[in-house]
Amino acid sequence: MAARNLRIDPQRLWDMHMAMAEIGPGIAGGNNRQTVTAEDRAGRDLFKTWCEAAGLTVTVDRMGNMFARRSGRDDSLAPVMAGSHLDTQPTGGRFDGITGVLSALEAVHTMNDLGIQTERPIEIVNWTNEEGARFGPPMMGSAVFAGLIDEAKAYATEDSDGVTFGEALSAIDYQGEAPAVARPIHAMFEVHIEQGPFLEAEGKAIGVVTGVQAMRWYKARTLGEARHAGTTPPAARKDALTAAARLLLALDAIMQKRGMDGRVTVGMLQAYPGSPNVCPDRVEFTVDMRNPETDELNAMDREFRKAAEDLYSETGCGVEIEESWFSPPIAFDADCVAAVRRGAEANGHAWREIMSGAGHDAVNVNKVAPAAMIFIPCADGISHNEAEYASPEAVAAGADVLLAAMLEAAGTVD
Numbered sequence: 306m307a308a309r310n311l312r313i314d315p316q317r318l319w320d321m322h323m324a325m326a327e328i329g330p331g332i333a334g335g336n337n338r339q340t341v342t343a344e345d346r347a348g349r350d351l352f353k354t355w356c357e358a359a360g361l362t363v364t365v366d367r368m369g370n371m372f373a374r375r376s377g378r379d380d381s382l383a384p385v386m387a388g389s390h391l392d393t394q395p396t397g398g399r400f401d402g403i404t405g406v407l408s409a410l411e412a413v414h415t416m417n418d419l420g421i422q423t424e425r426p427i428e429i430v431n432w433t434n435e436e437g438a439r440f441g442p443p444m445m446g447s448a449v450f451a452g453l454i455d456e457a458k459a460y461a462t463e464d465s466d467g468v469t470f471g472e473a474l475s476a477i478d479y480q481g482e483a484p485a486v487a488r489p490i491h492a493m494f495e496v497h498i499e500q501g502p503f504l505e506a507e508g509k510a511i512g513v514v515t516g517v518q519a520m521r522w523y524k525a526r527t528l529g530e531a532r533h534a535g536t537t538p539p540a541a542r543k544d545a546l547t548a549a550a551r552l553l554l555a556l557d558a559i560m561q562k563r564g565m566d567g568r569v570t571v572g573m574l575q576a577y578p579g580s581p582n583v584c585p586d587r588v589e590f591t592v593d594m595r596n597p598e599t600d601e602l603n604a605m606d607r608e609f610r611k612a613a614e615d616l617y618s619e620t621g622c623g624v625e626i627e628e629s630w631f632s633p634p635i636a637f638d639a640d641c642v643a644a645v646r647r648g649a650e651a652n653g654h655a656w657r658e659i660m661s662g663a664g665h666d667a668v669n670v671n672k673v674a675p676a677a678m679i680f681i682p683c684a685d686g687i688s689h690n691e692a693e694y695a696s697p698e699a700v701a702a703g704a705d706v707l708l709a710a711m712l713e714a715a716g717t718v719d
């Protein structure tokens with residue numbers, strides 16, 4: 306069927322955002338509503354109240370994932386799912402994740418207002434622990450659901466105080482009965498702020514997300530010689546930190562030459578033995594490398610290793626590179642992506658295709674069911690920061706497109 310151009314209620318959607326933001330306020334206008342805390346519980350309770358007021362039936366699985374269901378004409382059909390996550394980083398914003406959950410709820414409100422009955426049931430989802438700030442890894446609830454992590458392993462994960470995820474979940478009364486395992490889902494849609502600058506810079510209201518870029522993580526170390534800082538002349542030094550600095554600049558060049566497509570980040574670095582008057586003999590650092598294309602990511606890998614060899618011949622400092630994680634590029638379901646594109650066009654919103662630079666719950670769901678994402682612009686691309694902001698118009702556009710995609714996938718009864 307053709308995509309619909311029904312409009313959601315922007316004010317109602319915005320008011321839900323602001324009411325949710327009052328729960329677990331941060332210190333700078335954002336939120337600290339970390340997963341399975343008292344604040345998370347209060348946010349979940351509010352969401353549940355809203356869902357029940359909209360006539361939905363809320364169930365919770367053993368991971369605390371919440372599903373709010375609206376019956377379809379044929380309830381035996383696989384549902385169309387939409388949602389994201391309500392948890393935040395310790396210094397998180399009011400939109401990351403929240404917009405995806407509340408846009409789905411607003412879409413259902415609009416269906417209710419217009420008396421629309423869908424062929425398939427609709428389910429709004431709030432995935433547990435997307436952020437991974439308190440318990441790692443991130444996207445934990447959807448990962449267990451998709452069979453990518455064992456429930457027992459997730460339950461045993463400890464926070465920095467030694468509290469396990471399982472203990473914390475049962476303490477907030479959100480450990481449900483239903484197993485957290487995938488079941489038939491017809492399609493899943495997730496609205497999310499872009500968390501990058503492109504949509505805003507190009508004046509596009511909607512990012513039709515086609516997939517997620519390939520990522521590779523490394524643990525690397527440069528190896529020199531520990532020598533006296535004052536007595537060792539320049540020619541006799543093998544300073545592992547100076548060598549690491551050169552390698553970091555080489556990595557930056559590997560990123561820069563790829564224009565908009567490459568990403569290289571060294572987020573952690575430690576020098577040893579760690580004394581003010583000793584030349585470091587060892588420096589350990591992480592490297593996070595990303596590219597939309599696996600071939601290009603492989604080329605970046607080769608250039609990194611070549612730079613390490615060159616460094617050895619120039620400085621005598623060896624480099625050890627250990628790959629710790631690889632995630633191939635992910636392509637979202639072509640039909641779901643097309644439904645998002647038609648939704649943007651039907652609503653007259655300027656759009657572009659875009660690859661996600663970050664992981665999301667929809668990526669995990671995409672392993673077990675057709676899925677796609679809708680990005681909306683956020684101010685200056687800032688996220689994981691209390692200053693994170695998306696305008697009421699931006700939020701409304703995402704929900705309009707979500708509604709169209711959901712109705713197309715679920716089918717309507719006329």
Ligand SMILES: [Zn+2]
Nearest residue numbers: 401402435497
């Ligand atoms: Zn998020």
